[in-house]
Amino acid sequence: MKSKILTDTLRKITRAKGRFLALFGIIALSSGFFAGLKVTGPDMKQSAEDYYRKTHLMDLHLMSDIGFNDAALRLLQETEGLHAISPGYSEAAFLAGADDAETIVKLYSMDFAAVREQSAINLPLLTEGEWPDAPNECLIEANTPSRYGVGDTLTVTVADAETSLLKETVFTVTGRADWSMFVDFNRGTASVGDGSIDSFLLVPAAAFEQDVYTDIYLTLEETQSIDSYSDAYDAVIKRYTKLFEDQAKVYVAPRVEQVRLEAAELLTDSRKELDDGYGELEENRQKFADEIKAAEQKLADALQEITDGEADLETGQAEYEDGLAAYEKAVAAVDRQDADLQVQEAAVADALAQLADEDAFLARLQGIVTAYRDVALGVPFPKEIQALIDQAAAYDSGAYSLSDNLTAYFQAAAGSPDKQRMEAAIAYYIENCRAELTNQTAEVKRKQQYFADARATIEDAKERLAGEKTTLDAAKSQLEEAQRQLADARIQYDEGVAELAEQKAEGEQQLADAEQKLAEGEAEYADAQKEIAALGEDTHLYVFGRAENPGWSSYALDTERVDAIAAVFPLFFILVAALVCLTTMTRMVEEQRTEIGTYRALGYGTASISVQYLLYAAIACVTGVACGTLIGYQVFPKVIFICYQLMYRIPEITCPYRWDYALGCLAVALLCTGITAMIACHAVLREAPSQLMRPKPPKKGKRLFIERWHFLRNKMSFRHKVTLRNFFRYRSRVLMTVIGISGCTALLLTGFGLYHAVSAIVDLQFEEVFRYDAMIAVSDDAVQQEQLAAALEQDEQVTEYQFGLIRSATVYGEKAAYEINIAVPSQPESFDQFVLLRDRKTHEIYHIPADGAVINEKLAKLLGLSVGDTIRPEQAEAALTVTAITENYAGNYIYCTPAAYTAMFGSYEPNILYMNEASGTDESALAERLLKEEGALAVNFSSDGGESFRELVGTLSYIVILVVICSGLLALVVLYHLSNINITERMRELATLKVLGFYPREVSAYVARENLLSTVLGTACGLVLGVFLCRFVVQTAEVDVVMFCPDIPVYCFFVAAALTLLFAMLVNLLLRPKLAAIDMAASMKAIE
Incomplete structure (x- = not known):
């Protein structure tokens, strides 16, 4: 009998492979998702631990x-x-x-x-x-x-x-x-x-x-x-x-003692250097005074030489001017004499020329007169004769007219007495004229000799004056050179005076600097003595654990975030799968009533019959869980770890097979399928075998409530009426479908909502809430802080800055202690330039009150505080009243004024500086400039923090995407499986439709309309359920220092609903071949 039961069970699997594979797939998918996601955090921690x-x-x-x-x-x-x-x-x-x-x-x-x-x-x-x-x-x-x-x-x-x-x-x-x-x-x-x-x-x-x-x-x-x-x-x-x-x-x-001994030796050397410095200072002071005195005497001598030179220059200038005046006077006299001589020489030269002309004329006259002695000329005379007569007219005088005599002479007859007489008179005249010319020539030559002697005298005077001019020019050049030399000497003297003053000031400054340096040296020496004395008190030992190593703590937080997501999400996931498995086994038992009745008629007992279904469920559960966990243990941790390798350098992940989660999944699967099968079998086996072997009578038909609305019923087509009747006729079946689809839709909405909750906080935190561009850790030295502030004032790339204080503290809630940050701006009234305090929902802007505190929303939830309550950090001497609860997503903060902080802790000493920069600023260069200031200890840019947080959120987003994909697969499998069961249970009904002449497309539409209506109703319910599930998952996934964005954007609803409807339409397409393959004859007589 046992072999028969096992054989029949295997036949149930082979004859209905679709049902078994669907059941197997749902169990494998849900267990693999649950176990894989649950072990990811422990596997990541174990991998890091192994490393x-x-x-x-x-x-x-x-x-x-x-x-x-x-x-x-x-x-x-x-x-x-x-x-x-x-x-x-x-x-x-x-x-x-x-x-x-x-x-x-x-x-x-x-x-x-x-x-x-x-x-x-x-x-x-x-x-x-x-x-x-x-x-x-x-x-x-x-x-x-x-x-x-x-x-x-x-x-x-x-x-x-x-x-x-x-x-x-x-x-x-x-x-x-x-x-x-x-x-x-x-x-x-x-x-x-x-x-x-x-x-x-x-x-x-x-x-x-x-x-x-x-x-x-x-x-x-x-x-x-x-x-x-x-x-x-x-x-x-x-x-x-x-x-x-x-x-x-x-x-x-030991190190302090070593440093103290080394410092003592250095102090001894320093004391000697200071004493030597004092001696050198006095020596230099005397040397400086001597050098200044010598330089002043040298300048005084130079000034005296300049004064004497200027007096000599004035005397020489006067002598030069007197000589120049005498020279100019002599030159004027010589010039006048030379001019007069030149006039007289010109007159003598003219006289000599005239005498020469007269002599030439007399010679020509005598020659012509002789030549025309035997010639009588008529009028007019030849040109030569007429010219001679005209020239002779110049020699006419009152007593004797030469021109008339010549005219008469040339007209007189040759050889006539008159001609001879006139010739003799002309000859006489010529002789007298020649004698006169001789006398005049002698006189002129005498004057010419006189003038030549005068010219020689004048030339001697000019030569003498030229020598005097040369002497005067040389004297002038000497005077000008002396004047230039005196000017240069005056300039050199002035420069010497200025240089002496500068050197004197510089020397005095050097002496003052030396004195200041010695004073500083004395102060440093005294400070060094104090430091040596207090060396053991001021020396600190810093102890760091692994938590201070970059990435060690954040890796643990990331694994906790994965654990937080895995804490709720897979549970609901496996709940949906369990519900579908329960429906599957219940319907399977109901479907095989005839077979169960036959076994009863053949004498099989209740236990033997129930074992078949329990064995069926066990095979599906064991194989599904084994396959699901084997895949889930490898896929989920490795995929998520690969995502985190974008942020961490852990060489490899260890993925052991964890029996605890596998056995837990198997127990849940067996509980949902096995017990359901047993309960369903028990309900069926209470009936007599004869009743089981006959078809189950249909329920009594009832009019639908909607059919009473005639105005609506009359407008509905036959197909729509049938769809509604079937929808309300198979209420339990529809209810299970709606519940399954609503669960899948809720999972999808939760996945997308969680993705938004995680991804939105980066921009909200680092662009809207945190407005500052950089936070600088500053020294506690007030002077260094002032120097840093001065440097920021002069830096064109810095737009605003404000000192503040951030201190970590511990606050205690009812169940745990929480690490928080106390932020205290030095100027609370302008703090909104760096951190925006506002209500998350209404965006009402808050300001830090004078005697209260503003806390963030996450901290308020952890401590259960509201406006009007008080909060008191550990070691605080006073409590603060909460006046507002502000929006914040990363970290927990208490914002208060310096006065309120002082009331709590006694003193307020800024240790950080908020800073905003101009657009386009080179942050690396700016950080390098700031770190050169002694007051700046470290520079952290919000862009770096935002980028790190964005990488973290990006990694969490990969996990959420993986969750969404698995949710989508579950939705697809659930829809297909429930629709497949629906078709299997209604084979005779669908075959009847075919017999009545319905086309394949109409038969498909007949089923698709019911599925679509169930899907729409399940989607609507799932969206409502998803809102609560998403809020629960988001709150559960949060860690103490992070608050996710709890708002679900509209697009998440549309995407979740659209995917569910898309899966429904895809399932309808996948079921068409099965509907087309229904054998009408076999299905109609299957009940027989």
């Missing part, structure tokens, strides 16, 4: 203001409970190169001998290359840009060569490595450059000066078997942290 153990990650990291020496190291080694201790060195530097001028790297020393033995603390994992050997070799981190590779050379430059510990600055890359000290891509902060470390280098300890250790790493015995993300681990770390902090003076004492 930490494999690399011997430190438990505690010790640092001090003055480092550690070997004596301090030996004291630390004596601490009870230590597993291992490793000293080391570290220093931040710039990576040299044109492309890396602003790249900051931090160099950490490693004991590579211990690394090779796998015994080193903070063991790096080599991913490429080999371990360094020489001091000038290094490892780079695995995600360093590809432009750096094994074999490349890196050069680093330090900010202060005098205080640097590095001996090597050029390193050859031997390999790449992952390092568990940094599990995300944040490398910490530094006090150089823009303050943000970009990468790290691992170098041998020999690359550093080895006098003083900067870091000491410890591992503890108690933590070797404790998970590092457990409360037990936190308790151990807190205990040892307190131990080291309480004994800080003991552990730093």
Whole structure:
């Protein structure tokens, strides 16, 4: 009989593969989703834990203001409970190169001998290359840009060569490595450059000066078997942290004593330098006075020489002017004499010329007269004769007319007495004229000789005057040269006076500076004495745990967020699947009434018949859970871990098969299917076999309520009336379909709502609530704060700034304690420029009250506070009244005024500065400028925080998308499975429609309308249910320091509804072949 039951059970599976596969798929999908999502957080934590153990990650990291020496190291080694201790060195530097001028790297020393033995603390994992050997070799981190590779050379430059510990600055890359000290891509902060470390280098300890250790790493015995993300681990770390902090003076004492001895030697040298400085100052003061006196005497001598020279210049100038006047007077006289002589010489020359002309005329006259002695001329005369007569007219006188005599002579007859007489008279006249000419010529020559002597005298005078002119010009040049020399001397004297005054002022300033420097030296000497005396009191020991390592805590928070999402979402998911499985088994038993009755008639007992269905359910559950969990355990953790690898450097994830969740899923599946099958069988088996073997009589028909509305009924077509009748006829079937679809729609809406709740907070927090562009950690020194403020005032890229205080504190609720931040702006009235305080729903703007506090909404929910309640942080001396509850999504804050803070804690000392920058500002360059100010300790830009939070939200979004995909698959499977069952149960009805002549398309529409109506109703119910489920999931997924956006945007409703309707239409298309394949004859007589 057992074999028969098993065989029949297997036949049920093979004959209705669709039903079994659908049941198997729903169980596999729901269990895989539930178990896979639930183990993701633990698997991520376990993977990180394995990574930490494999690399011997430190438990505690010790640092001090003055480092550690070997004596301090030996004291630390004596601490009870230590597993291992490793000293080391570290220093931040710039990576040299044109492309890396602003790249900051931090160099950490490693004991590579211990690394090779796998015994080193903070063991790096080599991913490429080999371990360094020489001091000038290094490892780079695995995600360093590809432009750096094994074999490349890196050069680093330090900010202060005098205080640097590095001996090597050029390193050859031997390999790449992952390092568990940094599990995300944040490398910490530094006090150089823009303050943000970009990468790290691992170098041998020999690359550093080895006098003083900067870091000491410890591992503890108690933590070797404790998970590092457990409360037990936190308790151990807190205990040892307190131990080291309480004994800080003991552990730093050896180094303090060493520094005190070194400082004492330096102070002795400093005292000697100060005393020498005082002696040198007095010596320089006397020397300065002597030099000033000598310079003043030299200037006085120069001034006297200038005065004497100016007097001599005035005398010479007067003599020159007198000589010049006499010279000019003599030149004028000579010029007058020369002019008169020139006139007389001209007259003599004219006389000589005239006498020569007369002599020539007389000679020509005599010749012509002789030539015409025998000739009588008539009138008119020849031109030559007439010209001679005309010329002779000039010699006519009152007593004798030469021209008339010549006229008469040339007219007289040749040889006549008159002609001879006239010729004799003319000859006589000529003779007299010649005698007169001779006398006149002699007189003229005598004058000419006189004038020649006068000319010689004048020329001698001119030559003498030219010599005097040369002498005067030379004297003038000498005077001008003397004048220039005196002017130059005067300029040199003035310059000398100015230079002396400048040198005197400079010397006095140098002496004053020297005195000031000596005074400062005395003050520094006194301060140094005080510092040495208080060295043990002011030296701090800093104890850091893994939580301070970049990414360690955020990785734990991210796994908690995954756990939070997995806390509720999969439960509802598996609830929907369980409901469908319950429906499946119930309908399966109802469908096989005839077969059950036959078994009863053949003598099978109730238990034997029930075992078939229990076995059927068990096979589906075991195989579904096994397959679902095998896939879910591998797919979900790995897919989500791959998403988180965008943010973290955990080499690989460990995905063990967790039997607890698998057995839990199996128990739920068996509970939903097995017990349902047993209950359904029990209900059926109460009837007689004869009743079971006959068809179940249909229920009594009833008029629909809607049919009483005649105006509506008359407008409805036959198909619509049939659809409504079937819809209300099979109420239980429709109800199960509606519930299944509403559950799937609610899951989809919850998925999209959760996606919006997670993704929206980035822009809301870092663009609307946090308005500041940067937050600067500032020194507590008031003078340095003023200098920083002055630098910000002069920086054109800074638009607004305001000092403030942020302090972490603890507040206590009814069930737990919560870490919060107290934010205290120095100017609360203008704080809205940096942080917007407003109501989340109404956007009403709040201002910080003078005697109250504004808290964020998440904190109010955690503590159960409302407006008018009071809040009192731990260690506060007074409580504050909550006056408003503001919108905030990241972190928990109390905002109050400086006066209110002072009332709580006694004093108000700003430690941060809010700053806004101009658009287009180069933030890296701005940070570098700010960090050069002593008052700026660190610069954090909100864009960096927003980007980090955006990466976190992006990773959570991948999880939400995965949830939405699984919800969509579940919706598709549920719709298909319920519709398939619906068709199976109504085979005779559908065959009847075919017999009546309905076309395949009409038959499909007949079923599709009912499915669509059920889908619409289920979608509407699912949207309402999804609102409550989404709010519940969002609140459950939140961690203490994050509030998701609780509002569900309209598009989420549309998308969830559209996807559900799309799945319904897709299911209708998939069911068409099955409807077309219905055998009318077989289906009609199946009841027989």
